Every structure is written in structure tokens, then in C-alpha cells.
Amino acid sequence: xxxxxxxxxxxxxxxxxxxxxxxxxxxxxxxxxxxxxxxxxxxxxxxxxxxxxxxxxxxxxxxxxxxxxxxxxxxxxxxxxxxxxxxxxxxxxxxxxxxxxxxxxxxxxxxxxxxxxxxxxxxxxxxxxxxxxxxxxxxxxxxxxxxxxxxxxxxxxxxxxxxxxxxxxxxxxxxxxxxxxxxxxxxxxxxxxxxxxxxxxxxxxxxxxxxxxxxxxxxxxxxxxxxxxxxxxxxxxxxxxxxxxxxxxxxxxxxxxxxxxxxxxxxxxxxxxxxxxxxxxxxxxxxxxxxxxxxxxxxxxxxxxxxxxxxxxxxxxxxxxxxxxxxxxxxxxxxxxxxxxxxxxxxxxxxxxxxxxxxxxxxxxxxxxxxxxxxxxxxxxxxxxxxxxxxxxxxxxxxxxxxxxxxxxxxxxxxxxxxxxxxxxxxxxxxxxxxxxxxxxxxxxxxxxxxxxxxxxxxx
Amino acid sequence: xxxxxxxxxxxxxxxxxxxxxxxxxxxxxxxxxxxxxxxxxxxxxxxxxxxxxxxxxxxxxxxxxxxxxxxxxxxxxxxxxxxxxxxxxxxxxxxxxxxxxxxxxxxxxxxxxxxxxxxx
Numbered sequence: 350x351x352x353x354x355x356x357x358x359x360x361x362x363x364x365x366x367x368x369x370x371x372x373x374x375x376x377x378x379x380x381x382x383x384x385x386x387x388x389x390x391x392x393x394x395x396x397x398x399x400x401x402x403x404x405x406x407x408x409x410x411x412x413x414x415x416x417x418x419x420x421x422x423x424x425x426x427x428x429x430x431x432x433x434x435x436x437x438x439x440x441x442x443x444x445x446x447x448x449x450x451x452x453x454x455x456x457x458x459x460x461x462x463x464x465x466x467x468x469x470x471x472x473x474x475x476x477x478x479x480x481x482x483x484x485x486x487x488x489x490x491x492x493x494x495x496x497x498x499x500x501x502x503x504x505x506x507x508x509x510x511x512x513x514x515x516x517x518x519x520x521x522x523x524x525x526x527x528x529x530x531x532x533x534x535x536x537x538x539x540x541x542x543x544x545x546x547x548x549x550x551x552x553x554x555x556x557x558x559x560x561x562x563x564x565x566x567x568x569x570x571x572x573x574x575x576x577x578x579x580x581x582x583x584x585x586x587x588x589x590x591x592x593x594x595x596x597x598x599x600x601x602x603x604x605x606x607x608x609x610x611x612x613x614x615x616x617x618x619x620x621x622x623x624x625x626x627x628x629x630x631x632x633x634x635x636x637x638x639x640x641x642x643x644x645x646x647x648x649x650x651x652x653x654x655x656x657x658x659x660x661x662x663x664x665x666x667x668x669x670x671x672x673x674x675x676x677x678x679x680x681x682x683x684x685x686x687x688x689x690x691x692x693x694x695x696x697x698x699x700x701x702x703x704x705x706x707x708x709x710x711x712x713x714x715x716x717x718x719x720x721x722x723x724x725x726x727x728x729x730x731x732x733x734x735x736x737x738x739x740x741x742x743x744x745x746x747x748x749x750x751x752x753x754x755x756x757x758x759x760x761x762x763x764x765x766x767x768x769x770x771x772x773x774x775x776x777x778x779x780x781x782x783x784x785x786x787x788x789x790x791x792x793x794x795x796x797x798x799x800x801x802x803x804x805x806x807x808x809x
Numbered sequence: 810x811x812x813x814x815x816x817x818x819x820x821x822x823x824x825x826x827x828x829x830x831x832x833x834x835x836x837x838x839x840x841x842x843x844x845x846x847x848x849x850x851x852x853x854x855x856x857x858x859x860x861x862x863x864x865x866x867x868x869x870x871x872x873x874x875x876x877x878x879x880x881x882x883x884x885x886x887x888x889x890x891x892x893x894x895x896x897x898x899x900x901x902x903x904x905x906x907x908x909x910x911x912x913x914x915x916x917x918x919x920x921x922x923x924x925x926x927x928x929x
Contacts, residue, residue: 553916
């Protein structure tokens, strides 16, 4: 990788330029280079990895501040990880989970709280119905589902309100939506919810730990996959090189920023759609494409890590997983390193809670988050050795996580614009994936697909 | 380890509870499925369950017909689930019992197992 200072004011040429050194952009570059194409990646940040970001705590413990899990059927990210030597280990999932509702704490085992069987029954019935509906959504063209118009005209919250009898089950399902999308159920088109569910192979995959999307973590952090991939690409990755303009004509395409200008035959824009929409294109993109990116907001999330000398909750027979109906932190996991020490609890502040607490002073937010950990795991949890929080909405080159989502009406009105190349410009990023959309695996799939498009266009 | 006879007894009890569940019949209405159940640690502990219109009709010894779903696991784990002693969606069971078939069938089986476990 080339450091920022060396990248200053460069004028470069390549066969293909890729904007964004997240997993999508790096995969595209890796695929192209393997096919003998001269590809160059330009990245705004001073690091690779995009929405995967691994930083050490003060004692050196690696914390994943962004995407972190890998699970069954995520075969593309697994293959990339294996190829670059990124090992995984099992998420700690032994013991009982905690359910915190109406001020009361209870324990349960498995993906769905079973404290109140009636509520659980309603949740299971809703999950089954949503799963069955999701099967009807074509992954490459959600707008072609037989019920697309009906489903895209309502939010996930509307469906939950109209189809789930008990208030407790409705609350639990809305918490599930927050956990998966880092947005509120009212924010998201039902059609998008169903597409996303189908792309993951069902809600069991999305919500599950063992056997689901949260099953494993990377020993050296999720960013290690991107770092290793970028290292293999070497000087083909330029860091600290934000791009502001994309100009194309019959001779080629040029992406340019303050520090670098790259002219190529083809460009792959591998950044989240809302950020792709902020680039200035010449000629201007068709209104149809631009209006798509106007309508795809990013999720809102803080990841909060608390470090302790040991994972004391394990001794109490707890997994470290919580689902709660109140407070800023409503979902937690045991995020301790493979060796088990120090103990690390991970909490998510998502959707409305992230929007609210993101505007409060850090000390106030920290106190509120620690009060949650204390309610769930006892006083010891409220006094960690170290507290680390990270807000993705504040990240200039992500502006949110985990992914961009579709509010009502977007898939049916603009869906076709999501992947369709415009002249010499191709689109990648997990939001464009048909499998595991929104996940690292989807990012890799999108990079492979964009690379294949480019190879076809180049006649390679 | 559970014996074949114990597994059969547990399965018969499971069928009775499934037939008594209004929620199973209502939610799984229209579901037709032939399910093979195999204990990995007991020779010949193989059963065929037939579901018609969402109703778990019967269990027979042996594997009959083409299976839509194949459920495998240790005899002890299978017996615990069939007796309703263990949450089929528990962290442990997620790894201990495998269901192979179309996503539709697996999802419906998951729901049926949870309804029965919850006494719904």
C-alpha cells in the first residue's frame, strides 16, 4: 500500500480504477489483477477495510469497531479469508441469554426469548410468515416479486403492527429489525426487509449466533482480511486519496481528488450508494441513478466495547447476549478475544437510540450505556477497565453502518439502477449484492460481479 | 444414549402434542412433507414422519418414500427435543441437530418444533 505522502498530486493511468478499498473494492482489484488487468485502488481513508475497522484497546486487545462476524453460507468472505490467511474462532455462545423487559431480567436459551410462551409463539409465527414471504422476492430483481408493489408501499413496522397480535412480540420483532439494519422498522420498506432476509437465506441465518451470521469472528480482527488483501495488492492501493470527481468520455474515465488523478478504461465505484451520490460526475449521471442514491440512507449505530479483567458472566452461565426493550444498549455480545481474557462486552446503540445519543455529550452517553450493562450483568459490568465507543454516522467516508437500506417505494421505482453500469462506470459495494446483502460476504460478491462486468467490457 | 424404542416412544408423544396444537395446524396449514429422522449413534434408529396439510399424521419405523426433510442428530439429543425437555432452538441444539431440505421445509419444521416446545 502506498502511504498518503507518496500519493500527493499524482497523475496515474491504469486499465481499471477502483474507488474504495473496502472488501468490495479490494475483491474487485484482486479479481482483475488475477486476470492480468492493471487495476489501481484509490481510498479516501489512511487505511483499507471500509466498514471493517479493527483497533487495539489500551492493553492491545483487538476490538472490531465495524463489521466483525462471519457465518455459515458466507462462502465468499470465507474463501477470501482463507486465501489471505485470516483465521476465525467461534463467538462465545455457551450458556443462557438475558432478556430484559418491562424492567425485569430473565434468562433464556436460543435465538428467541422464551420467557413468555405466548409472545414467543407470536414471534415464531411472524418469523415463519416473513421467511415464507421472503422466498417470493427475486434476489436479482426484488421489484419483480408478485407482491412487490404491495410490500414496497409499507414499512416493516406497518406489517408488524398489522400482523402480530401481542405488544411484546411486536417489540421483540422491532428490536430484531434494529439489530439487523441499525434502523427502525418504520424506516425500512417491507420489500427491502424481505429481500434482505432472502439474500441471507432466512431470518434464522440473520439472527442466529451458532448456525447463523454471528457464528465466528476473525482472530486478528475483521479488518485483517482487507489489510491482507491490500498488502497483496501492494502499490496498487493508494491510501489517503479521496476522490471528488468522475469524468468519462469516449477515451476513458478519470477519477480525481486533491491528491491523485487516475485515468482508466473503466471505473468501479465501490463505496456506499449515498456516498457514491456525493461524487460529481461529468457528464452528470442520469436522474434515475442519482435519485436512487438520494433515497438510500445509511443505518445509525454506535458500537460500544467494555473491557474487564475477565469475562465474569461466563462463570455465571451466561453467553453475554442480551435483548432488551429499553435503554440505549439493547443488544449485547461477548466480544472477548480467542484466549478469553480480558473479558469484553460489546453493546449496540442502534436506530433512534443512536440518533438521540449521538447528539449527547460522550460522558452522558457512556454513563447511560454503562447503566445498561449494569442492569443486565450486575454492578461489575457498570465499571469496566476501559470503555471504547465508535459511531459510524460520524465517519466521513461511511456516514453510517451497517449498510444503506431502502425505505418504501425505492426498490420498485429505482431498483434497476442499483447495479446497472453507466458508460464506463460500474458499481460495487455490499448494497449491490444479491447474496448476504449488507454483509462482508455481500461486499465480496459485489466486487467479483463488478470485476466480471469489467472483464467482459474489456474483452478479457 | 437413547434406544430405538425410547426414541419411538418420544416421537409418538411428539406426534400427539403436534396433533393437539391448534397453532401448529393453523400456522402450518397447507404444508405437506415427508421427513426422515435418523439417530447417528443407534443402528436402525430411523423413522419416517408424514405431515399433511400442516398436521403431523404419523411416524413409522424405517425410511420410506422420498424425503423432503432429513433430520439427523444424536439419539439423546433427538429424544430430548421430542420429549419437549430441550429447547430445539437452544444454542446447543442448533449445532447438535441438523435439518436438511428446502429452506421452506426447514423453516416450517423449526416453527413446528418451537410451537410444540412452548406448548402453543
